[in-house]
Amino acid sequence: MLSGLWAGVALAARDALPSWNDGPAKQAITSFVTKTTTKGSPDFIAPDQRIAVFDNDGTLWTEQPMYFQLFFVLDQVKALSPKHPEWKTTEPFKSALAGDMKGVAATGQKGLMELLAVTHAGMTSDEFRDRVNQWMATARHPKTNRHFSEMVYQPMLELLAYLRDNGYRTYIVSGGGQDFMRPWVWAVYGIPPEQVIGSEGELKYELRDGKPTLVKTPKVALINDGPGKPVGIERFIGQRPVFAFGNSDGDQQMLEWTAAGTGPRFAALVHHTDGEREFAYDRQSSIGKLDKALDEATAKGWLVVDMKKDWKVIYPAEKP
Amino acid sequence: MLSGLWAGVALAARDALPSWNDGPAKQAITSFVTKTTTKGSPDFIAPDQRIAVFDNDGTLWTEQPMYFQLFFVLDQVKALSPKHPEWKTTEPFKSALAGDMKGVAATGQKGLMELLAVTHAGMTSDEFRDRVNQWMATARHPKTNRHFSEMVYQPMLELLAYLRDNGYRTYIVSGGGQDFMRPWVWAVYGIPPEQVIGSEGELKYELRDGKPTLVKTPKVALINDGPGKPVGIERFIGQRPVFAFGNSDGDQQMLEWTAAGTGPRFAALVHHTDGEREFAYDRQSSIGKLDKALDEATAKGWLVVDMKKDWKVIYPAEKP
Structure with a gap:
């Protein structure tokens, strides 16, 4: 009895992704992480090279009815x-x-x-x-009345932690403003400012009353979207990631760039299929449009996560 | 006898900076690191905030007779x-x-x-x-006939390792080309590509024969020198460093920006005083000119390292 109980606890402790339903998506993730972190595996990836990149809007948190x-x-x-x-x-x-x-x-x-x-x-x-x-x-979201930082995806929080527990460095690579994300993502996602790559404006160094300041200017320094994502990755990380997760056509080049490297690679899309618990949209949406990247995912065998089928819960507040 | 031997070994093991002469410079470094990493110290700095930035040319390796x-x-x-x-x-x-x-x-x-x-x-x-x-x-240096990567400063290699051993993240913040440094600094300094900030050109994402590539363009994206250094730091790290080391007027704003933060701060300059073992230059030099920053260091009490007096050896090959 006791040993059975402990076996159950051990089993629960082993499931790093409790909010993911058992199925091909969860299986693809755990199988990739296991094979790339098991010494002696032909697909072993050295810790130095374990770089995972995530889009933010629509991949780590909701992006509807607008960013x-x-x-x-x-x-x-x-x-x-x-x-x-x-x-x-x-x-x-x-x-x-x-x-x-x-x-x-x-x-x-x-x-x-x-x-x-x-x-x-x-x-x-x-x-x-x-x-x-x-x-x-x-501020609160008009549909859920939740704080925006509460509308992050519980299954993705678990995935981020699971990757880090296995020696991966997790980066955000988002079209959103770098300065808009950095103040809160460390506490919410466990991702420090230096691992947040986003769109950014030019800064200007100024002494104000003898005190050094950095002033934000309206001049654009980087639009970190579409083809700008591999550019941002090279600029900030200087290594090609081995693991990439997005949800829209703006992530297509990041996934391509990641997948085209040599050795084991993981590329995946979140497909917003759950109009009841979240929002359902893809090819026709003006926000987070998923069309060409969905075709490429099918053609190249990238994982497509079906939110409705693959996720037990959407937001942290829904955890049992 | 044996115990005396072992005590000697233990003592040697404790000196993380063996190529630094005992004196005020070494003392300033170890005292700062000790007080900021000792739990309960009023100057304790949380590991998350232990960010140290280093200029490269003239600070981590030689920059004469030209960069x-x-x-x-x-x-x-x-x-x-x-x-x-x-x-x-x-x-x-x-x-x-x-x-x-x-x-x-x-x-x-x-x-x-x-x-x-x-x-x-x-x-x-x-x-x-x-x-x-x-x-x-x-390639080899015209004066020493050494490979350029052998002309890094042994005392600074020890400092980098010492800081990392104490939970600091070490960054390069250089006016030199980011892409020019990244290929070799990991092996030589132990600093991975994502912690190398330098001047950089724009990149362009292109499919060549269906294969994703990043093409380097001549358009400048960032001149990471002078006032560009705090800008590069904010852009890449998103936190203000607590420890900064430079050697020229191009580092002045990086040191100011670091020193102006609240809590314990460390700002230092390498002063090239050793014409025999390396090169001697400061206020009149066209390369690595150290003039205004030297005055500011004096005025503000930043550490000025005297290469001739403070360093036992310059290059790794000279180690006893």
Whole structure:
């Protein structure tokens, strides 16, 4: 009896991915990690080379009904608007203040860049960090009423920890703002700032009252999306990853770049199939569109995770 | 007798910096590391925040009679010249082929950028890595006849290892080319590619015969020197370092940025005072000029290491 009990405990302790249903997805992950970390295995990967990269929006947390960073932008525009009465009548601010995302979208790339400029530039990097922390602690998602940092995927949290426990270094490689992610992802994902690669603006070093500061400018330094992802990876990591996880066409080149290396490689997509527990979308979606990358995954045998079938729970709060 | 022998061995084992003479410099280093890593010390620094940054040229290896990367450039120009007969009569190539550095210098920033463009761009990142490895394995320094990677400073190798043994993450933050350093610094300094921040060109993702490649372009992405160093640090590390080591005015802002943080901080300069064993230069040098930063070090009490007095040996080959 006792020994049976302990065997059960041991078995539970061995399951590093309890929120993943038993099936081909979970099997593919554990089999890859086991074979690449077992000494003497023909597929053994030296610890130095165990680099795993993850997209963020739609891969580690929800990205619907719009990228969470856009909620941040709209809230910041509102907070700043008392100082800018002209925004009431000027696009894209007028639409942003009305929460009219179609109106914002109509102002195109130019409008979006203007919104990013006023909400992400002109302040020091320390000030921006404070704003993000403040927002993450208070803002809530319109559908779930949860804090945004509570809308991360429990199965992916387990996967990140499982990889690290097996000597992998886990990186975020996201089209989202690097400075927008760094303040909170260490606590939430266990990923330190230096392993967060994202889109970024130029910084300017300035002495203000004799005190060194870094000021955020509106000039773009890197759009870390699509073909920008392998570029960001080479720039920051300087080694090709062996493990990559994404969910949209913006991740296609990162997966290609990873998969094209020599030796064992793992490339996977999260497929958003669960309209009930999360959101269901793929080829037709304007956010997180998954079309070409889904075809390439099929053609090349990359893993496609079916959220509805493969995940027992979506968010940490749903854990049994 | 035996116990005396063993005590001697234990004592030797305790000295992590055997190539540093006993004195204020060594004392300042060990005292900082001890107080920041001793639990309960008022100056304790959590392991997460133990970030140490090092300049490379003149701080970790020699930079005279010119930056080693320039020797690489000249050798590459020679190697490529058979395909470019026009270089024999066109500057800056004509001077470069003649090894006439004054002639190269006369072509100014524009000439230097042209040399960098033809030797550092237009190839894939993998091809460039191969060239650097090939060059490091064969080229020799004109004065010492040693391989360039043998002209690293033994005392600094010990310092890097000592910091890592005490939970510090060691980064290179250099004005030199990121891609030029990454191929060899892991083996030589124990610093992996993702902890090497340097100047860098833009990369372009391309499918060549269906195979993903990253092509180096001549467009500059970051000049990681002077005020660019705190920018590079924020971009790559996302945390302010607590420990910084440089040797020239190009490191001044990195040291300021580090020293201006709250809590215990360590900022230091290598002062090249040893014309016999290495090179002696400071305020008047065109390479590795140390003038304003030396004044600031004096004013702010940063450590200034006197190579002649503080270092028992310069290069690893001189170890007793």
